[in-house]
Amino acid sequence: MIASVSPILVASCGNVMATDDGFGPAVIAALQQHNLPGVQAINLDIRPAALLDYLADRKALILVDAALSPDCRAGQLLDMDWHDPQRPPLVDDDALSTHGLSISSQLELAARLRLAPKTVRLIAATIGSVEHGPCIGEMVRDLIKPAVHVIAGHALKWMDDLGGKPHA
Amino acid sequence: MNDSNPDNTTRTIRVGALARVEGEGALHLVMRGSDVEKVQLEIYEPPRFYEAFLRGRDYTEVPDITARICGICPVAYQTASCYALEKAMGVYHRVVEAPGIQAMRDLIYCGEWIESHVLHMFMLHLPDFLGYESAISMAGDHGPTVQRALRIKKLGNSIVSLLGGRAVHPVGLCVGGFHRLPEASAVAELLPEVEACCDDMVELTLFLAENVEFPDLDRDYEFVALCPEDGYPMNLGRIKSNKGLDVEQDAFGEMVVEQHVAHSTALHSILKGRGAYMVGPLARLNLCYEQLHPRAAELVPKIVKAIGKKLPWRNNFLSLLARGLETVHALALAADLMRNYKRPAQCRIPITHRAGHGGHGTEAPRGVCWHEYDVAEDGSITRAHIMPPTAQNQITIEEDLAEFARRVTDLPDEEAALKCEHLIRNYDPCISCSVHFLKFARTWETAS
Numbered sequence: 241m242i243a244s245v246s247p248i249l250v251a252s253c254g255n256v257m258a259t260d261d262g263f264g265p266a267v268i269a270a271l272q273q274h275n276l277p278g279v280q281a282i283n284l285d286i287r288p289a290a291l292l293d294y295l296a297d298r299k300a301l302i303l304v305d306a307a308l309s310p311d312c313r314a315g316q317l318l319d320m321d322w323h324d325p326q327r328p329p330l331v332d333d334d335a336l337s338t339h340g341l342s343i344s345s346q347l348e349l350a351a352r353l354r355l356a357p358k359t360v361r362l363i364a365a366t367i368g369s370v371e372h373g374p375c376i377g378e379m380v381r382d383l384i385k386p387a388v389h390v391i392a393g394h395a396l397k398w399m400d401d402l403g404g405k406p407h408a
Numbered sequence: 409m410n411d412s413n414p415d416n417t418t419r420t421i422r423v424g425a426l427a428r429v430e431g432e433g434a435l436h437l438v439m440r441g442s443d444v445e446k447v448q449l450e451i452y453e454p455p456r457f458y459e460a461f462l463r464g465r466d467y468t469e470v471p472d473i474t475a476r477i478c479g480i481c482p483v484a485y486q487t488a489s490c491y492a493l494e495k496a497m498g499v500y501h502r503v504v505e506a507p508g509i510q511a512m513r514d515l516i517y518c519g520e521w522i523e524s525h526v527l528h529m530f531m532l533h534l535p536d537f538l539g540y541e542s543a544i545s546m547a548g549d550h551g552p553t554v555q556r557a558l559r560i561k562k563l564g565n566s567i568v569s570l571l572g573g574r575a576v577h578p579v580g581l582c583v584g585g586f587h588r589l590p591e592a593s594a595v596a597e598l599l600p601e602v603e604a605c606c607d608d609m610v611e612l613t614l615f616l617a618e619n620v621e622f623p624d625l626d627r628d629y630e631f632v633a634l635c636p637e638d639g640y641p642m643n644l645g646r647i648k649s650n651k652g653l654d655v656e657q658d659a660f661g662e663m664v665v666e667q668h669v670a671h672s673t674a675l676h677s678i679l680k681g682r683g684a685y686m687v688g689p690l691a692r693l694n695l696c697y698e699q700l701h702p703r704a705a706e707l708v709p710k711i712v713k714a715i716g717k718k719l720p721w722r723n724n725f726l727s728l729l730a731r732g733l734e735t736v737h738a739l740a741l742a743a744d745l746m747r748n749y750k751r752p753a754q755c756r757i758p759i760t761h762r763a764g765h766g767g768h769g770t771e772a773p774r775g776v777c778w779h780e781y782d783v784a785e786d787g788s789i790t791r792a793h794i795m796p797p798t799a800q801n802q803i804t805i806e807e808d809l810a811e812f813a814r815r816v817t818d819l820p821d822e823e824a825a826l827k828c829e830h831l832i833r834n835y836d837p838c839i840s841c842s843v844h845f846l847k848f849a850r851t852w853e854t855a856s
Binding site for chain 1 (some may be wrong): 476479480527531532543544547548551554555556560561565575576807833
């Protein structure tokens with residue numbers, strides 16, 4: 241039996257043992273409490289190379305991550321279209337690469353293979369530096385709830401656009 | 409830096425950054441004419457001190473902590489630590505003989521081999537052979553092949569998830585067995601996909617054998633792998649080599665000398681009194697190809713015919729095919745294990761902690777991953793010792809480069825670097841998981 245997939249994928253990456261880098265996994269944990277219709281929320285942890293496994297048949301993808309951006313001070317919540325040429329630059333789009341397959345290269349590969357969702361957004365907490373340790377700093381921790389609200393807002397709107405069908 | 413001056417006789421090739429993941433490294437090659445004066449795989453990532461911070465932790469925490477060493481092969485770290493600690497706790501034999509537990513450890517390991525091998529073969533290694541910069545550019549011409557590979561890779565993750573609770577850093581394994589094992593219906597549901605992917609992987613492996621041109625390299629390696637009497641290497645078996653090494657698992661640590669070298673934060677390993685050695689798919693295949701699952705074994709003569717080289721293979725560029733055969737083996741074995749699955753009444757052997765010592769290695773996708781622990785009476789770890797496969801292969805990689813570099817002297821900078829990177833990727837090194845993208849600079853220096 242092939243199970244149908246949720247049209248919206250929310251995927252985080254981040255290291256829960258590296259302070260503010262644990263933002264993405266924390267957002268996913270919070271999001272999973274809400275059981276949003278049409279949404280599958282997954283934590284890719286420190287293996288973002290697994291993203292490709294989840295992309296087929298999705299209408300939209302939201303990436304949740306911690307980000308370093310030279311244009312933004314730490315502690316901001318970014319909500320941007322991944323493909324928008326005007327989006328704030330990130331310090332290193334390949335920073336989360338494992339085995340040479342960064343998020344950006346996976347999305348590029350997915351596009352080549354016609355697996356890429358039409359809509360891709362990045363929800364990111366801008367951070368300063370990352371230390372060893374499991375505790376997310378207060379400034380970034382305060383962004384978890386707003387991030388969940390932003391994601392829920394997008395998801396509900398997209399589900400409306402899709403006519404409310406919970407499966408693609 | 410690119411300051412080419414071919415009139416001078418000393419040439420330095422520097423690959424500045426094998427970036428990211430489990431390791432950070434660089435390549436430094438100095439040549440005089442066609443002679444290699446110096447070759448160093450420089451691993452400069454700061455040490456991670458896992459062995460140090462395991463000390464004092466409860467033995468039950470070890471599999472989940474060591475799993476964090478690698479995002480691609482956590483099962484290898486979990487199983488090796490579990491078996492070593494089961495030896496320390498005196499329950500090893502009960503675990504491996506318990507109905508269902510050993511079979512499911514093999515099954516979750518099959519999942520890891522499948523996803524790791526397919527990721528490496530088709531996303532990272534194959535572009536080298538076919539002359540593409542990356543899997544992205546390769547997908548433009550070979551989209552259906554990449555799609556088929558992605559399907560198989562995904563299945564590998566599904567198997568890990570089935571038994572480990574999640575594909576990324578699974579949490580299902582524990583000292584003594586598993587925290588829980590899946591319902592038979594969940595296993596049965598996945599079986600048709602395993603069978604379909606096995607058929608597909610047979611075709612893909614043959615496709616590679618028939619369509620890829622493999623660079624020549626012939627070296628007299630000492631291949632080291634687990635060699636069980638009744639199967640292909642994975643979780644159990646004595647550790648043997650093609651040159652006479654034959655030791656019990658516990659004794660392997662005493663056979664290996666680990667050395668600090670100035671250019672690497674990873675230890676260099678040699679076999680005591682013997683020298684450098686190779687672990688990994690080529691070593692396993694050469695030592696144990698007669699133990700491959702029949703689905704994989706029936707492919708061997710076809711592959712041998714296609715490439716015109718009988719086993720054993722002494723050319724590590726052929727590790728691409730070794731991984732292909734191992735993936736077929738893992739898929740076929742997984743299908744067998746799933747067909748025979750009955751949820752055991754007991755998913756782990758109860759343990760009363762005690763003071764003890766145990767050492768054990770399992771076959772990570774990249775080779776023997778060997779762990780050793782001393783445990784105090786209260787169950788806390790007093791000493792941990794971990795030998796990951798890539799550290800064991802480091803000297804052999806450098807020796808390969810020394811041999812291979814002579815053949816790139818006439819090539820332009822970029823091409824020479826790509827050839828060296830390709831050779832390094834034969835090992836699928838975990839210290840440099842993103843070895844696929846290197847920054848390269850070459851200088852010509854005036855000979856003194």
